[in-house]
Every structure is written in C-alpha cells, then in structure tokens.
Amino acid sequence: MVAENKNKNMMQESLILETRRAESKVNIGKSKGNEESKAEESSSSSSAGSPPSEKLRSLSASPFIDGVASSDSFARDSHHFFETADLHPAPSTLITDDQGGDYPPATGFGDAKYICLLESSKLWAIAGPIAFNILCNYGVNSLTNIFVGHIGDIELSAVAISLSVIANFSFGFLLGMGSALETLCGQAFGAGQVDLLGVYMQRSWIILFVACLFLLPLYVFATPVLKLLGQRKDIAELAGKFTIQVIPQMFSLAINFPTQKFLQAQSKVGVLAWIGLVALITHIGILYLFINVFKWGLAGAAIAYDISAWGIALAQVVYVVGWCKDGWRGLSWLAFKDIWAFVRLSIASAVMLCLEIWYFMTIIVLTGHLEDPIIAVGSLSICMNINGWEGMLFIGINAAISVRVSNELGSGHPRAAKYCVIVTCVESLLIGILCALIILATKNQFAVIFTASKEMRKAVAKLAYLLGITMILNSIQPVISGVAVGGGWQALVAYINLFCYYVVGLPLGFLLGYKTKLHVKVEQASERMRKWGGQEQNHLSTDMNQTNIYITT
Structure with a gap:
C-alpha cells in the first residue's frame, strides 16, 4: 500500500508546463525522504524543469540565437546521452512522454515490450x-x-x-x-x-x-x-x-x-x-x-x-x-x-x-x-x-x-x-x-x-x-x-x-x-x-x- 501511495503521489506531481515559447514538458519523479530520488531531481531539474531556452543552453553554450545549440557544442554533450541515460533510478511506474517526462530504465520484459511498441508506433508514423x-x-x-x-x-x-x-x-x-x-x-x-x-x-x-x-x-x-x-x-x-x-x-x-x-x-x-x-x-x-x-x-x-x-x-x-x-x-x-x-x-x-x-x-x-x-x-x-x-x-x-x-x-x-x-x-x-x-x-x-x-x-x-x-x-x-x-x-x-x-x-x-x-x-x-x-x-x-x-x- 505504501508503494502504491508513493506511485500515486508521484504521478500526481508530474506536470506538463507548455506555453508558446518559454515552457516545455517537465519530468518530475519525486519521492520524499528518498535520497536517490533527490539526486535524480537535482540532476534533471536543470534541463527538464527549466524553460526551453535554459534547457538548450544547459546542453551546450550555443553560438546560435535564442538558445538553440550548434552542431559542435551540442554534439559534445549529446555524445554522452547513451552514457548518462541510465544514471537515474526508475520510478516504480513507467512514465512515458505523454506524461511529460523521460523513460525510467526498463526493469523487465513488460517494460521493454511497452517501450518497443510505443517507439515503433512513433517511428513508423x-x-x-x-x-x-x-x-x-x-x-x-x-x-x-x-x-x-x-x-x-x-x-x-x-x-x-x-x-x-x-x-x-x-x-x-x-x-x-x-x-x-x-x-x-x-x-x-x-x-x-x-x-x-x-x-x-x-x-x-x-x-x-x-x-x-x-x-x-x-x-x-x-x-x-x-x-x-x-x-x-x-x-x-x-x-x-x-x-x-x-x-x-x-x-x-x-x-x-x-x-x-x-x-x-x-x-x-x-x-x-x-x-x-x-x-x-x-x-x-x-x-x-x-x-x-x-x-x-x-x-x-x-x-x-x-x-x-x-x-x-x-x-x-x-x-x-x-x-x-x-x-x-x-x-x-x-x-x-x-x-x-x-x-x-x-x-x-x-x-x-x-x-x-x-x-x-x-x-x-x-x-x-x-x-x-x-x-x-x-x-x-x-x-x-x-x-x-x-x-x-x-x-x-x-x-x-x-x-x-x-x-x-x-x-x-x-x-x-x-x-x-x-x-x-x-x-x-x-x-x-x-x-x-x-x-x-x-x-x-x-x-x-x-x-x-x-x-x-x-x-x-x-x-x-x-x-x-x-x-x-x-x-x-x-x-x-x-x-x-x-x-x-x-x-x-x-x-x-x-x-x-x-x-x-x-x-x-x-x-x-x-x-x-x-x-x-x-x-x-x-x-x-x-x-x-x-x-x-x-x-x-x-x-x-x-x-x-x-x-x-
């Protein structure tokens, strides 16, 4: 029951902040009293919780206007996305893009199957x-x-x-x-x-x-x-x-x-x-x-x-x-x-x-x-x-x-x-x-x-x-x-x-x-x-x- 309540609280706290220029989807996966979740929040808040212009600047110091990264600077940071993708612990409920956040690591066959079907539909569309x-x-x-x-x-x-x-x-x-x-x-x-x-x-x-x-x-x-x-x-x-x-x-x-x-x-x-x-x-x-x-x-x-x-x-x-x-x-x-x-x-x-x-x-x-x-x-x-x-x-x-x-x-x-x-x-x-x-x-x-x-x-x-x-x-x-x-x-x-x-x-x-x-x-x-x-x-x-x-x- 405790785990279920935590899951419900976590899903309720997931928000989608979207405006014409300044805001985008936010990935919030908080669990109060959990040090690991706090570490995840601190590592992701700079990119997921920031306005889009700040988010892109956090990816690279861009020579382009309005905060969009150039090829060289963006490439240096995006080069590490395979390495950093698994640093965050997984919430017990699979969060999708529709819920405003990134995927947690897939922990079983069910998660892998779900991700595969979802990504396949997006790909072929x-x-x-x-x-x-x-x-x-x-x-x-x-x-x-x-x-x-x-x-x-x-x-x-x-x-x-x-x-x-x-x-x-x-x-x-x-x-x-x-x-x-x-x-x-x-x-x-x-x-x-x-x-x-x-x-x-x-x-x-x-x-x-x-x-x-x-x-x-x-x-x-x-x-x-x-x-x-x-x-x-x-x-x-x-x-x-x-x-x-x-x-x-x-x-x-x-x-x-x-x-x-x-x-x-x-x-x-x-x-x-x-x-x-x-x-x-x-x-x-x-x-x-x-x-x-x-x-x-x-x-x-x-x-x-x-x-x-x-x-x-x-x-x-x-x-x-x-x-x-x-x-x-x-x-x-x-x-x-x-x-x-x-x-x-x-x-x-x-x-x-x-x-x-x-x-x-x-x-x-x-x-x-x-x-x-x-x-x-x-x-x-x-x-x-x-x-x-x-x-x-x-x-x-x-x-x-x-x-x-x-x-x-x-x-x-x-x-x-x-x-x-x-x-x-x-x-x-x-x-x-x-x-x-x-x-x-x-x-x-x-x-x-x-x-x-x-x-x-x-x-x-x-x-x-x-x-x-x-x-x-x-x-x-x-x-x-x-x-x-x-x-x-x-x-x-x-x-x-x-x-x-x-x-x-x-x-x-x-x-x-x-x-x-x-x-x-x-x-x-x-x-x-x-x-x-x-x-x-x-x-x-x-x-x-x-x-x-x-x-x-």
Missing part, C-alpha cells in the same frame, strides 16, 4: 509517409526517363546522364545543406520553441539559394564537363542542353528541402506523402501533354520536370503558411542573424553527404573501365537498383530516427533517445535480413525483371551473396546516420566518411578490380565500408542506377 514521398519523387525522375525513352535512344542517354551526374550532384549537395535544419528544428521543437522553426527555415532558404548560385556554372557548362568525363560528343551536347533547361528545378530545391525538414521536425509528414502522390500523377499528365500531344520533345520533358518540382515546393510552402501557425510567424529579419554559424553546420552536413555521392560516381566510372564493361556495369546497375529500392524504406527510417533523437534531446530526455535508437536498430536489422533472404532465395530469377540476357542474369546471380550482405549492412547504417544528424555530429561523420571512402574504400576497390581481376565485385566489397561511415542514406544512388549503362558509351 514518421518513416512511412516519408518513404512514400521519396518513392513518389523517385517516380518523377523515372517517368521522365520513360517518356523520353520513347523519343529516341540518344535522347534517353542524354537525359539519363544529365539527371544522374549533374542534377544528382547538385541534389545531394543541397540536400546535405538542408540537413542542418533537421538538427536545429528538431531540437527547437523538442524544447517547445516552435516559433523558431520558421526563422530557421527562412535562414536555410537563404543559404540554399546562395548555394544554387554557386552550382549554376556546373549547369551552364554541363557539356564540357560531360565530355571531360568521357561521354560521347552528341550525348554530351544534348545532355548539356537539357541540363540548362532544368535549372529552375535546381532552384526549387532551395525551397523544397528546408520546408520539408520544417514539417518533418514536427512530425507533420502525412502532407508530404499526399503532395508527392499528387505531384506524381500530375507529372504523368504533363509529360504526356508536352511530349505526346504538343511534340515538344526534350524541351517538353524539361519543362514538365521544372513544373512538377516547383509544384511540390510551392505546395509545401502553402501548407506551412496556412496550417502551421505555431511555427510560421511570417517573414523575419532574424533569418539573417548569426547566419555564418548556420552555414558552418550546413556545410558539414553537405560534405558528409557529398562524400558518399562522389564515391558512388567514382565507383561507376572505375567499373566502366573494366574488361567487358557492358556486363560489368549492367550487372552492377541491377544490383544497385535493387539495393536502391530497399534504400527508399531506410531513407524514411533515417529521417524518422533523426526527428525522434533531436526532439528527445531537445526535450531533455536522453533515455527516450537511447531507447528509440535501440528499437530502430533492431527493427531495421530484421528488415535487412528479410530483404537479404529474399534476394538469396531468388538470386537466379530476380534479374529477369531488368534483362533478358542469360549472361547478364548469371553475372547478377554471382553478385547476389554480396548484395545480400550489403543490404544487411545498409539496414543499420541509416539509423546511425540519423542519430548523427539528430545529435549534430555531421562534422565528425564527414571525417569518418572521408577516411572510409577515400583512404580505404577506393584504393581497396582499385586493387581488387584491376589487380586481382575480381571486376565488378569491387563495388560490393567497397560498399561494405559503408557500415563505418554513418552517412545519410539517400535515394541519389538509386537515380544513378537508371543510367549506369550509358556511362561507358
């Missing part, structure tokens, strides 16, 4: 719509290639090269720059400072727009760049024309990515899925109208691509302005304040992602110079395509875990962050193992989807075991990457990527591919280095799969 949105965006690129393919082979090669090399490069760089918003918006939302999200989004708009200006020469001079990479003259010239025509699409990303991260930080991801679906359906109609009815050819495909890209970006902005009143308070001059600190975090995020993209592009180029490059690149393309479709699901998981970790750390709930990482790792690993088993069970059949060539199918079957291993490793990597982004560790991960990809991965790939005559297996061997990288998995590599066969033309 975010990951599912994001994965569907990514699938729709990937479909926009694929449909563009499909419609252009009916114009002619050279046109298809030109569009494929343009989208996979030039557009993917800028896509990855801008996506990386926008990923800084995942850290900052997630922390601010978790701490209850929702009104800051609009300021950060506007700041990211400015930075990404300037980044687009720096990327502009790559689009304007795409033809000589592609010729330098060894493309045929006629394909390079046609691709250069198409690349110039899709410049508006690049600038749409400067609006798209920050707005997307703004919504993700608040778990408002359902609207992203609907916008993606409507854009995909609309894109089909526009492509048919411009290419089949108006006979505009390649120019029609480019215009349709631009319209769809801007449609997605503007639809997201309309939703933010009309239905996100807490986070959007109108345009603000604060977006220009302390912008350099924001740029540093954005650059670290971009470098982290671009190192992966450049690595994949280099691997494809190296593969194209092996003996029998058509079979080598073709079989590699099929394997990467399969891996890419699996990767779309893990992109959603990556974004979801980033949101969960940043929200919980911003709220001062380190144990909740720890538990959501554990649950996500286990579930992702199980998904990866299932995908690998399916590949191994159908290793002699699944290539039929892509090719009728028996020789190509045999080459793919030989790679099936390495592909299965890669899929298992890739199931864990996005989780670690999402944790890094949520905790603000982008700069550290960029150094790790640099070492793993370019000091270990590429030299090992060159040695295996050219000296030991293992040929295309080099890519799969190098791919396994990803498990050390911790970089954000993205669907850029899957876009490249459509065009690998043309790299060797």
Whole structure:
C-alpha cells in the first residue's frame, strides 16, 4: 500500500508546463525522504524543469540565437546521452512522454515490450509517409526517363546522364545543406520553441539559394564537363542542353528541402506523402501533354520536370503558411542573424553527404573501365537498383530516427533517445535480413525483371551473396546516420566518411578490380565500408542506377 501511495503521489506531481515559447514538458519523479530520488531531481531539474531556452543552453553554450545549440557544442554533450541515460533510478511506474517526462530504465520484459511498441508506433508514423514521398519523387525522375525513352535512344542517354551526374550532384549537395535544419528544428521543437522553426527555415532558404548560385556554372557548362568525363560528343551536347533547361528545378530545391525538414521536425509528414502522390500523377499528365500531344520533345520533358518540382515546393510552402501557425510567424529579419554559424553546420552536413555521392560516381566510372564493361556495369546497375529500392524504406527510417533523437534531446530526455535508437536498430536489422533472404532465395530469377540476357542474369546471380550482405549492412547504417544528424555530429561523420571512402574504400576497390581481376565485385566489397561511415542514406544512388549503362558509351 505504501508503494502504491508513493506511485500515486508521484504521478500526481508530474506536470506538463507548455506555453508558446518559454515552457516545455517537465519530468518530475519525486519521492520524499528518498535520497536517490533527490539526486535524480537535482540532476534533471536543470534541463527538464527549466524553460526551453535554459534547457538548450544547459546542453551546450550555443553560438546560435535564442538558445538553440550548434552542431559542435551540442554534439559534445549529446555524445554522452547513451552514457548518462541510465544514471537515474526508475520510478516504480513507467512514465512515458505523454506524461511529460523521460523513460525510467526498463526493469523487465513488460517494460521493454511497452517501450518497443510505443517507439515503433512513433517511428513508423514518421518513416512511412516519408518513404512514400521519396518513392513518389523517385517516380518523377523515372517517368521522365520513360517518356523520353520513347523519343529516341540518344535522347534517353542524354537525359539519363544529365539527371544522374549533374542534377544528382547538385541534389545531394543541397540536400546535405538542408540537413542542418533537421538538427536545429528538431531540437527547437523538442524544447517547445516552435516559433523558431520558421526563422530557421527562412535562414536555410537563404543559404540554399546562395548555394544554387554557386552550382549554376556546373549547369551552364554541363557539356564540357560531360565530355571531360568521357561521354560521347552528341550525348554530351544534348545532355548539356537539357541540363540548362532544368535549372529552375535546381532552384526549387532551395525551397523544397528546408520546408520539408520544417514539417518533418514536427512530425507533420502525412502532407508530404499526399503532395508527392499528387505531384506524381500530375507529372504523368504533363509529360504526356508536352511530349505526346504538343511534340515538344526534350524541351517538353524539361519543362514538365521544372513544373512538377516547383509544384511540390510551392505546395509545401502553402501548407506551412496556412496550417502551421505555431511555427510560421511570417517573414523575419532574424533569418539573417548569426547566419555564418548556420552555414558552418550546413556545410558539414553537405560534405558528409557529398562524400558518399562522389564515391558512388567514382565507383561507376572505375567499373566502366573494366574488361567487358557492358556486363560489368549492367550487372552492377541491377544490383544497385535493387539495393536502391530497399534504400527508399531506410531513407524514411533515417529521417524518422533523426526527428525522434533531436526532439528527445531537445526535450531533455536522453533515455527516450537511447531507447528509440535501440528499437530502430533492431527493427531495421530484421528488415535487412528479410530483404537479404529474399534476394538469396531468388538470386537466379530476380534479374529477369531488368534483362533478358542469360549472361547478364548469371553475372547478377554471382553478385547476389554480396548484395545480400550489403543490404544487411545498409539496414543499420541509416539509423546511425540519423542519430548523427539528430545529435549534430555531421562534422565528425564527414571525417569518418572521408577516411572510409577515400583512404580505404577506393584504393581497396582499385586493387581488387584491376589487380586481382575480381571486376565488378569491387563495388560490393567497397560498399561494405559503408557500415563505418554513418552517412545519410539517400535515394541519389538509386537515380544513378537508371543510367549506369550509358556511362561507358
């Protein structure tokens, strides 16, 4: 009875203090006369009982305005959340986020099961719509290639090269720059400072727009760049024309990515899925109208691509302005304040992602110079395509875990962050193992989807075991990457990527591919280095799969 009374008193004393800017959820687990509980109260009161601005300052001495931590300072403290998560004793009743506090340590199977179910529901509520949105965006690129393919082979090669090399490069760089918003918006939302999200989004708009200006020469001079990479003259010239025509699409990303991260930080991801679906359906109609009815050819495909890209970006902005009143308070001059600190975090995020993209592009180029490059690149393309479709699901998981970790750390709930990482790792690993088993069970059949060539199918079957291993490793990597982004560790991960990809991965790939005559297996061997990288998995590599066969033309 005494224990029950204590539990009741403890639950009655748990309060949720929430105001527009200054207050957030509070974790109170008091037990009078208990020295251990007093120790817990003193250690947590500085973060859980403080206003959000003080809470964030307690996590780090931030160079950013309004008390939100920078990547370096926040990372130093959030690095210890796994170590500090179990320092507090557990109340006898499991407290959840809905009750305004952090989890106590799980003391039995019942607690573990409850946490697993709760975290799974939170994870997939975010990951599912994001994965569907990514699938729709990937479909926009694929449909563009499909419609252009009916114009002619050279046109298809030109569009494929343009989208996979030039557009993917800028896509990855801008996506990386926008990923800084995942850290900052997630922390601010978790701490209850929702009104800051609009300021950060506007700041990211400015930075990404300037980044687009720096990327502009790559689009304007795409033809000589592609010729330098060894493309045929006629394909390079046609691709250069198409690349110039899709410049508006690049600038749409400067609006798209920050707005997307703004919504993700608040778990408002359902609207992203609907916008993606409507854009995909609309894109089909526009492509048919411009290419089949108006006979505009390649120019029609480019215009349709631009319209769809801007449609997605503007639809997201309309939703933010009309239905996100807490986070959007109108345009603000604060977006220009302390912008350099924001740029540093954005650059670290971009470098982290671009190192992966450049690595994949280099691997494809190296593969194209092996003996029998058509079979080598073709079989590699099929394997990467399969891996890419699996990767779309893990992109959603990556974004979801980033949101969960940043929200919980911003709220001062380190144990909740720890538990959501554990649950996500286990579930992702199980998904990866299932995908690998399916590949191994159908290793002699699944290539039929892509090719009728028996020789190509045999080459793919030989790679099936390495592909299965890669899929298992890739199931864990996005989780670690999402944790890094949520905790603000982008700069550290960029150094790790640099070492793993370019000091270990590429030299090992060159040695295996050219000296030991293992040929295309080099890519799969190098791919396994990803498990050390911790970089954000993205669907850029899957876009490249459509065009690998043309790299060797």
